[in-house]
Each structure stands twice: as C-alpha cells, then as structure tokens.
Amino acid sequence: MRYVVGCTEDERGREAIALARALARAPGAELDLVHVLPGPGDQLRLAQEREYQQYLAGRADAWLDKALALVPADVTARKHIRTADSFAEGLIEAAEEFGARLIVVGAASKGLFKRFTVGSVANALLHASHVPVALAPSGYRPPRDITRLTCALGTRPGAETLLDVAVDAAAMRHVPLRVISLVTLDAGPGSSAAEVESWAKSHAEIALAKAVEGVAKRTLVTAAVASGDSIEDAIERLDWDESEVVVIGSSRLAARSRIFLGTTANKMLRALPVPMVVVPRDHVRLDEQPELPADSD
Structure with missing residues (x-):
C-alpha cells in the first residue's frame, strides 16, 4: 500500500511529510516522496537551459535525501523526481505509476496556523485526482499515533460509500x-429548525x-451532529483531537472515481484545525488490507 507525498523545499513540504508519517502507521504502508520539476519546453533545447534543469534536479535530489531522513526507520520510503507541466499533474501521474492509494500534500504556506488555505497544487488535485487526497493544515506536526477518524457525512449520493470507506479505514x-451528520448544513432554506434537528438526529x-454493524466490534463508533449559523461555525462548535483525521467525500458533481470538492467540503476545509482526506466519488477503499502470511506446514 503506497502513498505518494508531494515534497517541496519549504514548510508545506515538511507538513506533507509529517501527515504521511502519521498515516503510514497503517500496516503495510509505504511512502513515495515525489518532487516535480517543470516540464522542459522548447527553450530547454538550449544547452544553458538543460544545465539549469540538471541543477534543479541535483538540488531536488539533495533535498529529498533530507526528506527521507524525516521518515521513521520502520517505514519504507523512496524518493522520486518527476517532470511534468504542473506539480499536481506530476503527482497524479506518479500515483498512477505506483498504484498509490493516496496523495498527501501540505496546505498553502500563507494559511493561518493549523488552518487550510488551498493553494494551486491542492486545488488542482481536488478537481482531478482519481485517488483520495490528504491535506495537512498549516503548522501541522505529526502525532505519535492517529487517535480518531472522523467521517463527515451528508445525505447526498455517495454518502453510504464514504461511510463504508471510513469504517474500513478505522x-x-x-x-x-x-x-458527523452534516444534515443541518445540507438543509434547504424552507426547513424549520425543529424539522432540521429531528432530521439530523435521525x-x-x-x-x-x-x-x-460495519466495524463488527473491531473499534469504537460514536456519532455527532454538526450544526451552527454557518459551516465554519458548525465546525468550530465540534470538539477536535489534534491527533485525528477527517474523511469527507467529493461533490455529487464529480465524475465517477474523480474528486470534485463541493461547496460544503470547501468551507469545512478552511475551518478545520486537523488534516482532511477527500475521497473520490464511488471510491471503495482508502487502505488495502495487509496480506496475511501463508500457513506453513
């Protein structure tokens, strides 16, 4: 089970590695640290431009060595340099090449501490990736262990599949x-407060x-209702453990097996103080189950 980690030579890259380290505690997880260089255009036919590209590759290789040193010794990790027209495109191509289950990136560096500000790379991934995308908030530091998984669930198409994914992963x-029931955030303007509250609890x-039923006594399950004057207010009212991760589905407008971030998820993203994993529509599994060793006679 491989995770592609978008590595850049800045705090955002270190935050991505920090989240990948936490997620890699899953049995059998391996990390592919990927740095993407801009694709060579016609101008790179010139010897001077080719030399500059080689300089960038050498610098990236040296930084990736430092990035590898941030990964615990008990987690398998590799470094890769790719060339593509965009960083997001390079990560998606790497995920396809490696058969990765997840792409991990950091939030934009201008975001508030432990809040998301979706930069161009994350935004592109959240509109094109065919595998789940994990986003680390600004200032994120890896916990010793992930202590809780939260599934933010609405009532729109794909909700049941998302719940299955979260149950499996937890x-x-x-x-x-x-x-977390997001019913109150989905409710239309014509719904009364009492109707919304009753609907949300149900x-x-x-x-x-x-x-x-899905976890079959393998772990503890609880439920909560997100409610407030706004999506941001609802998120702020919930309690959050710094060591947890939120799983949310993509918009109903997304093409099959693709991510397209909806309005509710996008607003949640900007209010959350913890990492978020966005799952493509109709995606069936976040993690692979580790293979059991064959019985020896």
Missing part, C-alpha cells in the same frame, strides 16, 4: 470512528447503526 487502523442514528 477498523484496519484500530482507531475509534466518529460519524440521520446520525442511522449512520451510527450502519457504522457499528
């Missing part, structure tokens, strides 16, 4: 799963029952 990692109870 059970495999042996961490508690919290299911939705949370149904999701909780399905999650409990």
Whole structure:
C-alpha cells in the first residue's frame, strides 16, 4: 500500500511529510516522496537551459535525501523526481505509476496556523485526482499515533460509500470512528429548525447503526451532529483531537472515481484545525488490507 507525498523545499513540504508519517502507521504502508520539476519546453533545447534543469534536479535530489531522513526507520520510503507541466499533474501521474492509494500534500504556506488555505497544487488535485487526497493544515506536526477518524457525512449520493470507506479505514487502523451528520448544513432554506434537528438526529442514528454493524466490534463508533449559523461555525462548535483525521467525500458533481470538492467540503476545509482526506466519488477503499502470511506446514 503506497502513498505518494508531494515534497517541496519549504514548510508545506515538511507538513506533507509529517501527515504521511502519521498515516503510514497503517500496516503495510509505504511512502513515495515525489518532487516535480517543470516540464522542459522548447527553450530547454538550449544547452544553458538543460544545465539549469540538471541543477534543479541535483538540488531536488539533495533535498529529498533530507526528506527521507524525516521518515521513521520502520517505514519504507523512496524518493522520486518527476517532470511534468504542473506539480499536481506530476503527482497524479506518479500515483498512477505506483498504484498509490493516496496523495498527501501540505496546505498553502500563507494559511493561518493549523488552518487550510488551498493553494494551486491542492486545488488542482481536488478537481482531478482519481485517488483520495490528504491535506495537512498549516503548522501541522505529526502525532505519535492517529487517535480518531472522523467521517463527515451528508445525505447526498455517495454518502453510504464514504461511510463504508471510513469504517474500513478505522477498523484496519484500530482507531475509534466518529460519524458527523452534516444534515443541518445540507438543509434547504424552507426547513424549520425543529424539522432540521429531528432530521439530523435521525440521520446520525442511522449512520451510527450502519457504522457499528460495519466495524463488527473491531473499534469504537460514536456519532455527532454538526450544526451552527454557518459551516465554519458548525465546525468550530465540534470538539477536535489534534491527533485525528477527517474523511469527507467529493461533490455529487464529480465524475465517477474523480474528486470534485463541493461547496460544503470547501468551507469545512478552511475551518478545520486537523488534516482532511477527500475521497473520490464511488471510491471503495482508502487502505488495502495487509496480506496475511501463508500457513506453513
């Protein structure tokens, strides 16, 4: 099970590695640290430009050696330099080449501490990737272990698949799963407060029952309702563990097996103080189950 990590020579790159380190605690996880150089245009036919490209590659290789040193010795990690028209394109191509289950990147460096400001690379990934994308907030530091997985769940198409993905990931990692009902954030302007509250509680109870059945006693499951005057307000009212990760689905407008970040998810992203994993539409699994050793006679 391989994760592609977008590595840049700045704080954003270190935050991506920090999140990848935390996620790599899953059994069988391996990290591919990838730096993408701009694709050579016609001007690079000139010897001087080719030499500059070689200089950039050498600098990237030296920095990737330092990045590898940040990965714990018990986690398999490799370094790669790719060339593409954009950083996001290079990461997507690397994920396809390696059969990666996840792409990990850092938030834009101008974001508030432990908040997301979606930069151009993350934005491109969140509109094109065919595998889940994990985003580290600004200032993120790796916890010793991920202590909880939170699944932010609405009622729109794809919600049931997302819950299955979250249940699978929590059970495999042996961490508690919290299911957050986003019904109040999906409610239309014509709904009364009492109707929305009743609907939200019912939705949370149904999701909780399905999650409990899915984990089959492999881990603890709880449920909560996100409510507030705005999406940001709802997120702020919930309690957050610095060592948890949020899983959310892509918009119903996304093409099959692709990510397209919807309005609710985008606003959540900017308010969250913890990492977020965005799962493509109709995606069935976040992690591969590790193979069991064959019985020896």
